[in-house]
């Protein structure tokens with residue numbers, strides 16, 4: 001089940017894609033002086049950079065590709081450690097390993113994002129990057145994370161894949177650290193089926209990330225530039241059809257964010273008005289979050305599990321792709337030095353929070369995220385109140 005952008009696909013996206021089909025130019029590269037070549041990918045990069053407030057943006061094939069290009073730009077490779085929370089989509093961890101680096105897991109706090117208090121003790125002489133994940137649309141505590149990064153001379157890669165549209169203290173996510181990575185898969189704020197974006201204000205990082213995404217070429221080439229390639233790259237390019245579709249969706253971003261804010265407000269208010277004591281919510285680090293989900297935190301695992309069972313959903317610790325304990329392929333991973341970065345239950349604080357939490361969908365309806373129950377961006381007031389009542393009924397059987 002998809003994210004909010006997927007619910008609103010319509011004429012804008014269709015028109016954009018038809019223009020590309022009529023132009024005959026399907027690659028991001030074409031004859032620069034041919035007026036039929038519409039440069040949809042380049043236009044997307046310009047509009048996205050403007051939106052995030054960074055000088056540069058690179059459109060790529062997905063969020064995983066955006067993370068890999070960003071990590072390579074930051075010189076992550078063999079022998080380099082990246083601090084990353086144990087609650088994130090598996091791609092955040094596998095991208096680090098794919099470029100040869102070592103993920104070092106950190107705890108989350110009651111915002112379900114990186115716990116800045118757990119960073120210092122995990123820094124070694126090999127640490128180069130902190131990778132905060134703006135999980136479930138909620139900005140990380142970026143003030144504290146940037147403080148630790150600056151004090152220890154570390155670089156910051158923001159994983160914004162679940163948080164396009166959110167800001168922290170007035171700054172759009174993806175513009176605070178050294179580089180940011182976004183996803184447009186079907187579960188995200190806006191979608192192009194698959195697709196990703198890298199944002200940075202640093203020209204050098206832009207060149208390196210661009211080069212990695214396109215066989216080492218310098219940014220904005222319109223042909224093969226032999227002799228100018230600065231880095232060994234691969235192909236993570238976005239094509240014109242995807243770029244065009246994404247442009248159609250990007251036009252809808254503000255509408256999506258407004259709708260999500262309204263729906264979440266009504267849903268959460270209806271739950272709070274139910275008057276159930278001992279019902280907590282995750283800490284939201286900035287009101288300009290994405291409003292894609294509500295996370296309820298219960299007093300103990302027994303209660304959260306019973307409520308989840310009644311609602312035919314799952315507690316967050318059982319959401320299989322997002323919790324390190326459930327990633328069997330990583331738990332058995334050993335790096336070239338024989339080091340095993342992942343061990344089951346190595347993050348007791350994270351385990352405790354996730355066992356007591358249930359995600360309710362507002363805009364991202366994704367059972368893989370543990371958000372199999374809730375509303376969606378098109379839900380009307382009646383449906384929202386109905387879902388709130390169902391939720392309250394399930395909870396009141398357990399606590400009151």
Ligand SMILES: Cc1ncc(COP(=O)(O)O)c(C=O)c1O
Pocket residue numbers: 062063064065067088089091092133159161162182183184185187194195196
């Ligand atoms: C936090 C996070 N990072 C990275 C990714 C990877 O993005 P993609 O699926 O576009 O490769 C996702 C996607 O679900 C994600 O949620």
